[in-house]
Amino acid sequence: MKIKAVLTIIGLLGSLSVMAKMDTIPVSRNYKTILVLPAPYDFSINGKGLNFLESFPTKSASATSERIVLLIYNDVAPDTSDFTNYTIYTRDGRAYDFILQLVDIPAKKRWTITTDMVDNLEELSHKKSATELDESDFASYPDIKEKETIAATETVTETLEVIPEKEIDGEPLPLTQELYVLDRMEYIRRRCYYNQFNKGKIIRYFSKYDDVFLWLENVYYENNEIYLQFRLENKEHIDYDVNFIRFSIATNYKNSSSNVKTEHKPLFRYKVPKKVEGNSENYFMVVFDKFTLDRRKSLVVDLDEEKGNRNLSLDIDQLVINNPSGFKL
Structure with a gap:
């Protein structure tokens, strides 16, 4: 029984370790969470797109606006607790994986996404590390x-x-x-x-x-x-x-x-x-x-x-x- 308990604890610790590697982004009904991407936004995969809503800056003269995504929770959704998977792709082919979680007031409202957070290195290159990749690697995208x-x-x-x-x-x-x-x-x-x-x-x-x-x-x-x-x-x-x-x-x-x-x-x-x-x-x-x-x-x-x-x-x-x-x- 002790061996089984130890194995169970090890398994739980392993699961928590995997979850810790994936950032959880808080999203609320009354505040917009701001994501600042390292490259212009292309598309996203949202597990609950009707609950966790995306929007984008409008009428902005800044080139930075193409790198900004705004997240808010649907105010008509009945849920009091909710979360989902969220993968966002930029135009250079990089993908970033997150967990979106419903909160009352997000402790952090602005997230700067950096290239060292990329999650699809194997798709992009089998030879280079994330710090070695440059824009020429994505010419085919x-x-x-x-x-x-x-x-x-x-x-x-x-x-x-x-x-x-x-x-x-x-x-x-x-x-x-x-x-x-x-x-x-x-x-x-x-x-x-x-x-x-x-x-x-x-x-x-x-x-x-x-x-x-x-x-x-x-x-x-x-x-x-x-x-x-x-x-x-x-x-x-x-x-x-x-x-x-x-x-x-x-x-x-x-x-x-x-x-x-x-x-x-x-x-x-x-x-x-x-x-x-x-x-x-x-x-x-x-x-x-x-x-x-x-x-x-x-x-x-x-x-x-x-x-x-x-x-x-x-x-x-x-x-x-x-x-x-x-x-x-």
Whole structure:
């Protein structure tokens, strides 16, 4: 019995040692936890993305803003204690693993992430240590901008388009009216990038087929554009392959043969997915030139599944379109 007790204690100590190596980041409902990354943010894997919410700085003229992630706990979640795994990738290919834990008041609200905390050295290099790695080691990793897509105008496929970074004297242009005037599409792309994961403000506005949901999260207005933020959630085990997503303005007379549907083409599409794997979700944004609707019309979103029948149709009425939010500073 003594031998078994000793082995049990050793096992517990080993588990605690492994957990100690992984930083636990406190997140609360009333305070934002700030992560400062060593390189620009690419994407993250969040075990409970509906509870531990990410956001990003907006309207910042500093290049540092691309390295900052803000974390807060969903104030409508009923949990009083909660934690999850959180892995964050930067554009240089490095990955950093953490545990997120719900607390009342975080003792530390600003975390500076350093390259010696990287957790995927074996993926990056089999020869060099973390202190020896430099930017040339990650030349093969694509930049996030090269993954963005713009939809073809009348086809069911989407065309990959690389949008170059605009610069003045070698420095990237900040998100300002100057950038909007010089390059409207680059400004819109960056606006989508900074707001793609915003917390949804439109409550329970969705279309569903079984356990596949298309959620309208937010509608924004800025300059002369309407931004629609969507979330495509697949709670089923089978992947959802997107054939196309189309937008139309339709009359909404009930049971009327005079109902008309006219295609309404977006100005810009940001990260519209081609596939949503089982038990996962994707956020994306679609931008239109400014428009409004009268009370007898709605914006219809038709999402078609490739080689499947889980098609979705979401009617967005004029009250939602005509009363958008503004982007936070």
